[in-house]
Amino acid sequence: MNAAGSSTRLRILNAAPGLxxxxxxxxxTMADFCQACGLSRGGLYRHFHSTAEIFEAMLQRDKTDWxxxxxxxxxxxxxxxxxxxxxxxxxxxxxxxxxxxxxxxxYEYAHADPSHIAFAQARYAAAVQMMTVLLEYxxxxxxxxxxxxxxxARHWVIFLDGLRMAGVFAVDGADIARQLDTLYQSILEEEPx
Amino acid sequence: MNAAGSSTRLRILNAAPGLxxxxxxxxxTMADFCQACGLSRGGLYRHFHSTAEIFEAMLQRDKTDWxxxxxxxxxxxxxxxxxxxxxxxxxxxxxxxxxxxxxxxxYEYAHADPSHIAFAQARYAAAVQMMTVLLEYxxxxxxxxxxxxxxxARHWVIFLDGLRMAGVFAVDGADIARQLDTLYQSILEEEPx
Amino acid sequence: MNAAGSSTRLRILNAAPGLxxxxxxxxxTMADFCQACGLSRGGLYRHFHSTAEIFEAMLQRDKTDWxxxxxxxxxxxxxxxxxxxxxxxxxxxxxxxxxxxxxxxxYEYAHADPSHIAFAQARYAAAVQMMTVLLEYxxxxxxxxxxxxxxxARHWVIFLDGLRMAGVFAVDGADIARQLDTLYQSILEEEPx
Amino acid sequence: MNAAGSSTRLRILNAAPGLxxxxxxxxxTMADFCQACGLSRGGLYRHFHSTAEIFEAMLQRDKTDWxxxxxxxxxxxxxxxxxxxxxxxxxxxxxxxxxxxxxxxxYEYAHADPSHIAFAQARYAAAVQMMTVLLEYxxxxxxxxxxxxxxxARHWVIFLDGLRMAGVFAVDGADIARQLDTLYQSILEEEPx
DNA sequence: AATGAATGAGCCTTCATTCAT
DNA sequence: TATGAATGAAGGCTCATTCAT
Numbered sequence: 159m160n161a162a163g164s165s166t167r168l169r170i171l172n173a174a175p176g177l178x179x180x181x182x183x184x185x186x187t188m189a190d191f192c193q194a195c196g197l198s199r200g201g202l203y204r205h206f207h208s209t210a211e212i213f214e215a216m217l218q219r220d221k222t223d224w225x226x227x228x229x230x231x232x233x234x235x236x237x238x239x240x241x242x243x244x245x246x247x248x249x250x251x252x253x254x255x256x257x258x259x260x261x262x263x264x265y266e267y268a269h270a271d272p273s274h275i276a277f278a279q280a281r282y283a284a285a286v287q288m289m290t291v292l293l294e295y296x297x298x299x300x301x302x303x304x305x306x307x308x309x310x311a312r313h314w315v316i317f318l319d320g321l322r323m324a325g326v327f328a329v330d331g332a333d334i335a336r337q338l339d340t341l342y343q344s345i346l347e348e349e350p351x
Numbered sequence: 352m353n354a355a356g357s358s359t360r361l362r363i364l365n366a367a368p369g370l371x372x373x374x375x376x377x378x379x380t381m382a383d384f385c386q387a388c389g390l391s392r393g394g395l396y397r398h399f400h401s402t403a404e405i406f407e408a409m410l411q412r413d414k415t416d417w418x419x420x421x422x423x424x425x426x427x428x429x430x431x432x433x434x435x436x437x438x439x440x441x442x443x444x445x446x447x448x449x450x451x452x453x454x455x456x457x458y459e460y461a462h463a464d465p466s467h468i469a470f471a472q473a474r475y476a477a478a479v480q481m482m483t484v485l486l487e488y489x490x491x492x493x494x495x496x497x498x499x500x501x502x503x504a505r506h507w508v509i510f511l512d513g514l515r516m517a518g519v520f521a522v523d524g525a526d527i528a529r530q531l532d533t534l535y536q537s538i539l540e541e542e543p544x
Numbered sequence: 545m546n547a548a549g550s551s552t553r554l555r556i557l558n559a560a561p562g563l564x565x566x567x568x569x570x571x572x573t574m575a576d577f578c579q580a581c582g583l584s585r586g587g588l589y590r591h592f593h594s595t596a597e598i599f600e601a602m603l604q605r606d607k608t609d610w611x612x613x614x615x616x617x618x619x620x621x622x623x624x625x626x627x628x629x630x631x632x633x634x635x636x637x638x639x640x641x642x643x644x645x646x647x648x649x650x651y652e653y654a655h656a657d658p659s660h661i662a663f664a665q666a667r668y669a670a671a672v673q674m675m676t677v678l679l680e681y682x683x684x685x686x687x688x689x690x691x692x693x694x695x696x697a698r699h700w701v702i703f704l705d706g707l708r709m710a711g712v713f714a715v716d717g718a719d720i721a722r723q724l725d726t727l728y729q730s731i732l733e734e735e736p737x
Numbered sequence: 738m739n740a741a742g743s744s745t746r747l748r749i750l751n752a753a754p755g756l757x758x759x760x761x762x763x764x765x766t767m768a769d770f771c772q773a774c775g776l777s778r779g780g781l782y783r784h785f786h787s788t789a790e791i792f793e794a795m796l797q798r799d800k801t802d803w804x805x806x807x808x809x810x811x812x813x814x815x816x817x818x819x820x821x822x823x824x825x826x827x828x829x830x831x832x833x834x835x836x837x838x839x840x841x842x843x844y845e846y847a848h849a850d851p852s853h854i855a856f857a858q859a860r861y862a863a864a865v866q867m868m869t870v871l872l873e874y875x876x877x878x879x880x881x882x883x884x885x886x887x888x889x890a891r892h893w894v895i896f897l898d899g900l901r902m903a904g905v906f907a908v909d910g911a912d913i914a915r916q917l918d919t920l921y922q923s924i925l926e927e928e929p930x
Numbered sequence: 931a932a933t934g935a936a937t938g939a940g941c942c943t944t945c946a947t948t949c950a951t
Numbered sequence: 952t953a954t955g956a957a958t959g960a961a962g963g964c965t966c967a968t969t970c971a972t
Binding site for chain 3: 761763764838841844845847848849854857858860861862888891892894895896897898899900902903905906907908912915916919
């Protein structure tokens with residue numbers, strides 16, 4: 159693939175989040191991409207053969223490798239509280255930017271075809287694993303209260319996804335901030351009185 | 352509408368949850384209902400003019416009036432812990448029965464048309480209000496720890512929805528039970544040591 | 545057919561002109577009649593089996609028997625000018641009441657099925673015949689100029705139909721009056737100067 | 738649009754008059770065009786999105802710019818009588834070719850939607866204006882009798898449309914010729930006796 | 931005489947997909 | 952690489968018509 163082809167591919171992937179956020183997963187058509195990218199049918203099909211393919215490529219690109227980042231931060235001795243705060247800040251920013259709508263699209267995607275389920279499971283497992291490591295790290299450093307790390311990690315992942323979805327329609331920015339702050343406080347080692 | 356008509360309408364509404372759970376909201380077609388109910392196009396259209404209409408009627412029928420039940424239970428002096436346990440048991444049963452898939456369909460429904468957003472908001476607000484009342488009742492009876500009732504109610508509602516969604520693909524029955532138990536424990540008044 | 549049935553039939557025929565004027569011939573459905581008459585499918589079908597049947601019955605009922613009236617008026621020695629004026633006044637009133645739209649519907653009707661053509665021909669022939677007799681009567685009485693009665697009658701019938709159609713969209717009431725007056729003047733015996 | 742597309746568009750427009758003449762305006766379906774053009778649903782929709790659109794395009798293409806032709810002929814000093822004769826010959830040829838049926842379709846078209854009315858009015862106004870200019874030209878040259886040009890023009894336009902419609906079912910070619918000849922004679926300057 | 935439930939055909943419209951250029 | 956014409960299937964919707972009640 160030469161430069162022109164590669165740039166077209168990027169144009170398509172850049173258009174993807176906006177489209178999927180606006181219309182959901184299954185409602186986006188190949189024609190939507192043609193219009194959004196100023197591309198003809200044939201031109202689009204040269205790069206992707208279905209919206210599923212585009213959706214997957216989009217997720218692939220957007221997959222922030224938190225695990226890797228976290229590893230590096232731990233090596234550098236960054237405090238766990240700092241890392242959690244950064245993670246939650248990013249989550250909040252994403253939610254305000256419409257992450258809930260993409261999350262919804264991702265659920266649709268997983269639901270659309272049995273072969274997509276593995277993807278959803280992997281996504282969830284990776285998030286839980288990352289969060290588990292982070293919590294254990296904080297507990298080891300005495301920053302976080304003693305708790306069942308994996309169980310708590312699961313709670314966080316599930317809750318954050320619920321918050322993403324609720325953020326689409328029902329919950330405003332202030333509520334999101336408040337909920338995230340409560341979540342954060344819940345793991346901190348209590349001050350000795 | 353005579354008896355025959357009413358029974359057909361029921362047949363359609365009975366077919367609805369299964370279809371929407373299987374395919375999501377937007378992927379269900381009127382033809383799906385024709386097939387599921389053994390009804391012709393015209394026969395179906397006599398009762399409903401769109402899948403949106405069916406979806407709304409289905410939600411309307413399924414709307415368990417928790418608020419009312421709760422009021423009655425409070426009057427009867429039922430313990431708050433008992434009420435919460437019952438609520439969570441029901442939630443668990445629903446999740447195992449596929450409530451997450453319907454929840455996903457409901458999100459799709461709300462997303463599909465701006466005019467449907469109010470429905471999602473009302474659904475969320477009602478759930479939060481009901482849970483707030485329940486928590487305040489338990490706190491007043493000294494059964495629950497002192498906590499910000501509304502804030503906690505929001506947390507529960509959001510988390511439960513996240514759990515419903517996660518239950519579709521990522522989380523199994525045992526995990527669901529464990530998560531719900533943790534949630535329940537988190538509000539109990541701690542035993543005096 | 546008893547009284548109730550007869551009255552229902554009348555209700556249908558009374559609704560017909562309004563419906564056909566509003567929507568044209570082929571665009572009116574049996575359902576339109578159901579709604580307009582507050583009648584069910586079965587109830588309507590008991591009286592008429594198609595819109596064509598209703599349309600024909602409507603025309604049949606509305607067919608003013610000009611020929612007969614004219615015969616009587618001639619016997620009574622009514623002046624030809626008077627008779628023509630009355631005829632044109634009626635035509636004008638009809639046009640203002642939407643006769644053009646019914647005329648359009650009638651053309652549609654004739655066009656819809658080869659078997660309906662005879663109806664249009666008969667309608668035209670009857671109008672020409674009637675007008676021919678009238679003109680000859682006026683010429684015999686010296687009221688009208690000497691002219692080819694049949695040829696002129698045809699001209700009148702064609703022109704009046706054109707005026708009906710034009711009156712639907714393009715020509716207003718004043719124009720209609722002016723055109724009809726010109727037509728009337730054209731046959732009068734010129735005053736001796 | 739490339740050559741293939743243009744040719745397909747032409748094929749569609751060429752099929753239009755025949756279809757609309759045969760079935761009227763509202764009775765023609767997109768499927769009729771598919772069949773008439775050997776085109777698939779999707780292929781047809783690439784070019785036109787409704788029969789209304791095709792109908793309009795057809796009229797647009799067929800719009801003979803009489804006003805322009807007339808202007809040129811006047812500049813060249815062509816006699817008014819000659820111009821009128823040509824116009825009437827063309828009208829006669831059109832009628833024999835089925836112009837009445839298209840005229841009927843055009844009335845249906847205007848009737849079908851309030852937004853189409855302007856089209857009918859413009860069509861009528863243009864015809865009257867053109868004819869008015871022609872009559873005034875002939876009167877200025879002393880070829881035609883002194884008469885109210887606009888009033889007469891309106892008469893002609895209305896009558897010709899009536900004749901088109903009558904020509905569909907009721908009036909044969911000979912009658913048409915006779916009527917047109919009478920119309921022509923009616924404006925000529927009378928021979929000095 | 932009337933109701934209204936149901937059928938099935940037919941039209942409208944959109945979309946994924948292919949293909950000649 | 953890219954264009955855009957074309958296909959055919961699928962889904963939405965309406966209507967004339969029938970029929971049990």
